[in-house]
Amino acid sequence: MAGHSKWANTKHRKAAVDAKRGKIFSRLSKDITMAAKAGGGDPDANAKLRTLLNKARAANMPADNIDRAVKKGTGELPGVVYEEFVYEGYAPNGVAVVVEVTTDNKNRAASEIRSTFTKRGGNLAGANAVAFMFNRCGQFLIAKDQTDEEKLMDVALEAGAEDIKVEDEGFEVLAPITEYDSVSQALSDAGIEVASSELAYLAETLTPIDDAAAAKSIMALIDALDDLDDVQNVFHNADFADGLLDDEE
Structure with a gap:
């Protein structure tokens, strides 16, 4: 979720996802399998895993479930073959949306995503239609009780992070994709627990939303996409005015 407060939007998304624990287990299982396939099944040597x-x-x-997901990635257990795709489109009010998919059936995934955009007042667009509005990078969210700003800067910047933002809820560390693993490893070695870690699409061009009805329709599409079995992550460039998502949390 993108917007003027990553932490606030993350809390909204977490509340929605926690209500559907089976979905989050499925999502994590796919991520673990793909990470083990790409970097091996040893977590000590695979920071993403x-x-x-x-x-x-x-x-x-x-x-x-965790053990099976790892072994499917390493080939120790048979499993379906997953592919990763990115879809781009627009939500109501011209909000740009990027959808990350991990699926064993591309045709099914594409059909469901297109249908969801259409039913919720948006439209699916072609490749690179909105991606230029986002910065693809590693993102780490860290609660303030885990570390202090000085220590975090020493650890993260030394490992290759490019920016550290301080918000009321915690710290946001941004790193180039090429430095994602090294920053993740450095934070772990320093004993700094990460609340959220992902390769994210962060909006550089924001679309201000200050109308409650518009916010509701945009989030209806975002949540509907997020509910799809093949969807792993949904990113958007809506910048919601303070308080508009309070009823959604």
Whole structure:
């Protein structure tokens, strides 16, 4: 979720996702399988996998599910072949949307995403239609009780992070994609627990939204996309005015 406060939007998304625990387990399982396939099944040597395993345990994902997901990625267990795709489109009020998909059936995923955009007042667009409005980078959210700003700057910047933002709720660390693993490893080595970690599309060009009805229609599309089984992440460039999402949380 993008907007003027990543933390606020993350809390909204977490409230929605936590209500559907089966979906978050499925999402984590796919992520773990893909991470193990790409970087191996040893979390000590695979920073992305280690982060995902920590996230899975924090979500109380059963250990057997985690183990199966890793082994499917390493080939120790048979599993479906997943592919990753990115779709772009527009929500109501011209809000740009980027949808990350991990699926074993591209045709099904594309059909469901197109239908969801259409039914919710948006439209699916072609490749690079809105991606230029976003910065693809590594993003880490860290609660303030985990560290202080000086220590975080020393650890993260030394590991290759390019920016650290301080908000009321915590810290946001941004890093180039090429430095994602090294920053993740450095934070782990320093004992700094990460609340959220992902390769994100962060909006550089924002669309201000100050109308409650517009906010509701935009979030209806975002949430409907997020509910789809094949969808892993949804990013957008809506900048909601303070208080507009309070009823949604």
